[in-house]
Amino acid sequence: MSIRLLLADDQALVRGALAALLALEPDLEVVAELGDGTAVAATVAEHRVDVALLDIDMPGLDGIEAARAIAAGGTGCRSLIVTTFGRPGYLRRALEAGASGFVVKDTPAGQLAEAVRSVHAGNRVVDPSLAAETLVSGTNPLTDREREVLRAAQGGSSVRQIAATLFLSPGTVRNHLSSAIGKTHTANRTEAALTARDRGWL
Template sequence: MSSSEDCGPESTAENAPIRLLLADDQDLVRGGLAALLELEPDLTVVAAVGRGDEVLAAVQARRPDVALVDIEMPGADGLAVAAQLTREAPDCRCLIVTTFGRPGYLRRAMDAGAAGFIVKDTPAEQLAAAVRRVAAGERVVDPQLAAASLAGGENPFTAREQEVLRAAADGASVRAIAETIHLSPGTVRNHLSAIIGKTHAQNRHDAARIAAEHGWL
């Protein structure tokens, strides 16, 4: 996938359509979303990328009004992309469109500055409506996810505990984790103990699973 797919000339019409960028690492998903959205007379896809670290450059080059961004992408995830666009390209609003409808992801996306969060199985007309609302300055959140997020509470981990749990998620030993994140093995054990207690997990592997299911990592 090239860093950016030029998807058409810029419009200079007085009532110009809403300009969109699509960021998803699956070619079929990008193509399907583009086909659906281009059916709407007031929407036009001006760029599409397959990596999170390609989004900012494409935004700067093509100046979309809204970036539709997946969460799990190579290069940078959608949450990092949302934060980057908020800092460096605030005129482009970020709408997370993802398969991973996890309450923790929703909270993190909103904290990162995303203007909306919806799941990929949203009907086409609702997706188009969400894009229009985000372009108009509103925030759009899947109502079921919003309710689940409120019920689930805040992410229980500190930043350091999240770092330890990410390092532990692939089964690394305590010593390997300690070397990776520059802590003593004893400190790592203390963090893992706190993590297990907060998740009521059986062990650190179970804690990593619970955290992933909630979108806390």
């Protein structure tokens, strides 16, 4: 019995390359490919997928939320994050969301196939250098609301615009931004948002 795989990546070239590489393995079969995370959980159920390989940065639903949706679906499918973004904060959030593994896209094909088999067998697979970095970097200090406000600030929105979008008062938004700036040890909200994003906290 081959291991049935789903690939979700918004870059068609990357998705195609991964599919071609994995198809060379006699025990692996790609049964579904998606360009965003929105339909991942439904497709997993429809195609009886064993392991879903998910990119993090996708439109609709990102890979971490797609992994959460798969875990909530109760199909027994396991998730393996395969991403360009080897950020410690992402690793921690992915594992908390129910992902079974986390590897970066420059992982050699043979190692990726082994990671798929290992995850399918019930093991947890994590890129070793990233695991060490995550231990050193510590936990995400931002509250859910601070993350929400920083995400809204990334596009250059004013305090008033952020307040309207999130249904908060401008004063509350300023307090959250101030707190996030302090926790990220930055000078302003733009730097705070960039730092938080680079650490995978958003």
